[in-house]
Amino acid sequence: MTDAKDFEQEDNTLGHFAESNASLSIGPDGAEAELDKDDSEGEDGQPKIPEKLPILPVRDNVSFPGTVMPINVGRQKSKRVLDLALASDKMIGVFAQRVSDTEDPKLDDLYRIGTACRILKMFKLPDGTETIIVHGVARVGIEEITQESPYIEARVNHHIDNDEESTEIDALVHNVRHSAERIMELSPSVPEEARIVLENISSPGGLADFLAANLSLSLVHKQELLETFGVPERLRKVYLTLSGQLEVLELSNKLKEQVGEQMDKSQREYYLREQLKAIQTELGQSDARGTELDALKKKVEEAKLPEAAAKAADRELERLAIIPQASPEYSVALDYVDWLASLPWEVSTEDQFDLDKAEQVLNTDHYGLHKIKRRILEFLAVRKLNPEGRGSILCFAGPPGVGKTSLGRSIARALGRNFIRMSLGGVRDESEIRGHRRTYVGAMPGRIIQEIKKSGSNNPVFMLDEIDKIGNDFRGDPASALLEVLDPQQNDTFTDHYLDVPFDLSDVFFIATANYMEAVPHALYDRMEVITLSSYTQREKLEIAKNYLVPRQLVANGLSADKITFRDEALVEIIAGHTRESGVRELERRIGAVCRAIAAKTVRGDVDRMRVTAKTVEKELGPARFESDIASTEGLPGVATGLAFTSVGGEILFIEATRMHGHGSMTLTGQVGDVMRESAQAAHTLIRARARSLKVKPRDIFETDMHVHLPAGAVPKDGPSAGTAMLVAMISCLKQKAIDPRMAFTGEITLRGAVLPVGGIKEKFLGAHRAGIRKIVMPQGNVKDLAELPEDVRKEMTFVPVTHIDEVITEAFKKVKLKRKVSPAKRTVAKKKTAKKKTVKKSPKKKSTRKKRAPVKKTSKKASKKKTASKSKAKTKKKARKKSRRRASR
Secondary structure, eight states: OOOGGGOOOOSOOOOTHHHHTTTOBOSTTOOBOOOOHHHHOOTTSSOOOOSEEEEEEESSOOOOTTOEEEEEEOSHHHHHHHHHHHHTTOEEEEEEBSSTTOSSOOGGGBOSEEEEEEEEEEEEOTTSOEEEEEEEEEEEEEEEEEEOSSSOEEEEEEEOOOOOOOHHHHHHHHHHHHHHHHHHHHOTTSOHHHHHHHHHOOOHHHHHHHHHHHSOOOHHHHHHHHTOOOHHHHHHHHHHHHHHHHHHHHHHHHHHHHHHHHHHHHHHHHHHHHHHHHHHHHHTOOOHHHHHHHHHHHHHHHTTOOHHHHHHHHHHHHHHHHSOTTSHHHHHHHHHHHHHHHSOSSOOOOOOOOHHHHHHHHHHHOSSOHHHHHHHHHHHHHHHHOTTOOOOEEEEEOOTTSSHHHHHHHHHHHHTOOEEEEEOTTOOOTHHHHOOOTTSTTOOOOHHHHHHHHHTSSSOEEEEEOGGGOOOBTTBOHHHHHHHHTOTTTGGGEEOTTTOSEEOOTTSEEEEEESOGGGSOHHHHTTEEEEEOOOOOHHHHHHHIIIIIHHHHHHHTTOOTTTEEEOHHHHHHHHHHHOOOSSSHHHHHHHHHHHHHHHHHHHHTSOSSEEEOHHHHHHHHOSOSOOOHHHHSOOOBTEEEEEEEETTEEEEEEEEEEEEESSSOEEEESSBOHHHHHHHHHHHHHHHHTTTTTTOOHHHHHTEEEEEEOSOTTSOBOOTTBHHHHHHHHHHHHHTOBOOTTEEEOBEEOTTSBEEOOSOHHHHHHHHHHHTOOEEEEEGGGGGGGGGSOHHHHHHOEEEEESBHHHHHHHHTSOOOOOOOOOHHHHHHHHHHHHHHHHOOOOOOOOOOOOOOOOOOOOOHHHHHHHHHHHHHHHHHHHHHHHHHHHHHO
């Protein structure tokens, strides 16, 4: 790039380009920008350009001398430049920015060479921006910035082209003009005014600037032409650019002619085919294509399409009649019409509104789930009273294996509707829901329309399984695409991208399922009525196994229910010893494993009739995989049990704390999230602040480091519910007092000592019950949630509601006698000792033969005072030494 100091002002006149361009129509409203020669030139024919100019930075554009250009102005500094210029001589310096994203450009952000322009007109737009029309006068270069606020002002030098004549310049002008005229001939969009302007430009420099301003070049190339001061060199660069564009246009024109010839050929073939079709009709011969189209028209008529779909089908059928059969568009249009005719626009099944029968079906298929069954019966009652009403979308949320998907099948059977299941796990492409545009090769409708077509009716029970596992990437957001599907207020006009006509989904009974509702987007969550399915208790699992799982597995493995029976003790052994889950999926697999082993023995002839007991289960499945570690584990100092809520149900969470010599810091490990980390920090701060009331020695806190660990470090853990458990574990470590291992804690704490309520109470307490916990310290605010627990669980467990950490600590460190297992050998030894103690008689006390000690001499009061004073001085000196050591260690 060229600096402003590389050129000086020359004594020559401005070219004639401004005069030739004076009547060129510009501006957004078609107003004419009329140039005044007296305003643009001085008395000696040179332009009036002051030494100092206000600078107007522009993005992605370059102004050339002699050209008229509109500029949009939105920045405040730029508006001040316009106000100043319009109030004085209307002269500004237009300079291009090096980087267009810079909002407040400085000297280094601008190119040093620009154009001195005069403002011709200004338009104020409704959005607050302003558009000005400027006329380039001369090239200028910045020498120095004289002002940066409130606008940029700079000292400039300007340059005027020499109107020298030479053979080289004449040849260049001739070639450039010829190339430009040829480009205008090949480009029909170029207006006639541009050709007239090109013919009237006589100045070589003005011709180069005019073409440079109108060529489609990058900002850097245009700036390079602006900084080319030599007229011959500028003409050469313009000519090279014109030659390249001319070559592209000529090649494009040649390809267009070739395509036109091919089109003429295809039209000729179409004409011949039509003639052949007429001849075949006269001869009585059938046309395969005509037969296919006639069958498709009949199918469209029988489908009873809505008005919008019927218009689209008729339009495509008309196109099919004229499109050549070999054309790719023929197959695309044929598939589209076939899809429209195949959808069940008016086909629907009749609902069965017999509530007693529906209740019987639900009870036959599922055990328990009274809340969900009641909600389904309410839906049927509302539909019977108001068939045109639009009900809400149900969402079954709960751990895996609790019967969410099978509930959908039961609802469809109770209603007498068809059932569709669509798994959303791992769906990342929005077109899976809305379909592809027909412009793509191999385009198809979305999964919603595809499943509706498979069902054969427009009112099926449509289950969207695993809605919490929808992905999101560069191909779109499927969750957002589901908003229209699951909104009862707008799904009657659901538009698939492939069909491009609305399809009514308001009669479809949508049911969604999810394991963990936190992963569902809020907008999607808001459109559904969430019904939570909790974990099964051991008693519920036993009933489900007896009434549903065992009969199903006996039939699946070819066994007879009359000959093979399962005792309750066998099922309890499988439930307690071989499964630990919220649902019954693994339980059914274990029962199936036992049935397969019995089937193998039956085929060999080893057994004919069999009663499965606990010993049979242990023989076929091996020893128990799971044990209740809580009830048999001895309490240890620094170990507390918390409760966690996961996507597979409630679980217990062990929190371990230990300390070592240090400086009072705390470390937390176990792959915990930010919320748990804050809970641990709050617990540690509470202990330090309440050390005296907790009867913890300050040196045990400030001279030791605390390490809190949550085992199973590979499993991510987070959530606001482990504050009380962490607090109790730390205090247990400091006091070296064990906590009852059958006691669990849940609740969040604050720095003022309050215990806050938490969520997921039912799942957490059921998980604690499965693990053997029999006492839970819980927040007072969660007492209302106990009503959701089964009655047998409430009877077997003790709940202690608390509001403050003092109550938590009091309950945690009550003296509890733990039952420890004693080996048979120790029991016999203990019995012998007790028997010996009973037989030994008490011997009479003997008189002691020890000599009496000599009486201690009493000291005087003055001597005792001196001793106590010396002892207190020694103690104060010792304390001062300890303080100095602590400061030095810190």
